[in-house]
Amino acid sequence: MSASRFATLIDGVIGREGGYSNHPSDKGGETMWGITIARARAAGYSGPMRAMPRDTAVEIYRLFYWTQPGFDRIDEVAPELAEKLLDIGVNMGTAVAGRFLQRALNHLNGRGSLYGDLVVDGIFGAMTRAALNSLIQRRGKELAVRVLLAVATAQQSVRYVEITETNPAQEDFAWGWQVNRVVGD
Numbered sequence: 028m029s030a031s032r033f034a035t036l037i038d039g040v041i042g043r044e045g046g047y048s049n050h051p052s053d054k055g056g057e058t059m060w061g062i063t064i065a066r067a068r069a070a071g072y073s074g075p076m077r078a079m080p081r082d083t084a085v086e087i088y089r090l091f092y093w094t095q096p097g098f099d100r101i102d103e104v105a106p107e108l109a110e111k112l113l114d115i116g117v118n119m120g121t122a123v124a125g126r127f128l129q130r131a132l133n134h135l136n137g138r139g140s141l142y143g144d145l146v147v148d149g150i151f152g153a154m155t156r157a158a159l160n161s162l163i164q165r166r167g168k169e170l171a172v173r174v175l176l177a178v179a180t181a182q183q184s185v186r187y188v189e190i191t192e193t194n195p196a197q198e199d200f201a202w203g204w205q206v207n208r209v210v211g212d
Contacts, residue, residue: 033093036110037085040117043207047077052196060084061117066091088117096121097151101128104159105172108179114208115183122149123186124179131178132158141165184209 044061055063059079062070070087072079092113093099098121102109108128115124126149133144142161145154163171187204191197 032106033089034085036113037088039110040088040114041081041084043114044117049076050199052199054197062087088113092116092121096125097156098124100156101151101159104163105168105175108172108175111176111179115179118204118208119183119186125149125151125155127179127182128159128175129155130182131175132162134178135162135166135171135174180209 041060047059049057057064057076059076062084064076098109098112112124126147129145129147136142142158191201
C-alpha cells in the first residue's frame with residue numbers, strides 16, 4: 028500500500044472520529060483523533076490528550092489498527108474490505124472486526140464445500156487468509172468482496188443496536204454510528 032493511500036484512509040477515520048472529546052457517555056473516556064486515553068498510554072504517549080499530535084495518532088492507527096491485526100495483508104487482496112475492517116476495528120476493536128470477517132467467511136463457505144469453517148477468534152491468520160483467497164477465487168473478486176462488505180456491515184449495524192439495547196446511554200452515538208459507519212458519508 029502506498030503512503031498516500033494509508034494517509035487517505037486515516038484522514039477518513041479521523042474525519043469520522045473528530046478531534047478532542049470527553050463525552051460522559053463515551054466508554055473510552057478522553058479521546059483525541061479517535062484514540063482513547065488507554066490506547067494512547069499503551070502506545071507510550073504520556074502527554075495531555077488534548078495536545079496529542081495528529082502524527083502520533085496516525086502512527087497508533089498504523090501499528091495497532093492496521094498492521095498488528097493484519098488488515099494491511101487484507102488490503103493486498105481486497106482494499107475495500109480492509110478499509111471497512113479498519114473502520115470497524117477503530118470503533119469496536121480489531122478483534123471484533125476480525126470476528127465479523129470470520130463469521131462472514133463461515134456464512135459464505137457453502138457448508139464447507141469452498142473451505143472449512145474457521146475458528147471465530149478475531150485473528151487474521153493463515154486459515155482466515157486462505158478462506159478469503161478461496162472465496163475470492165471461487166466467487167470472483169468483485170462479487171466476493173461486495174458480499175463480504177455487505178455481511179460485515181450488517182453485523183456492524185446489528186452490533187450497534189445491541190450496544191444501545193444493553194446500555195441506553197450509548198444511544199447518544201447511535202445516529203452517528205449508523206450514518207457515518209454503516210450507511211456511509
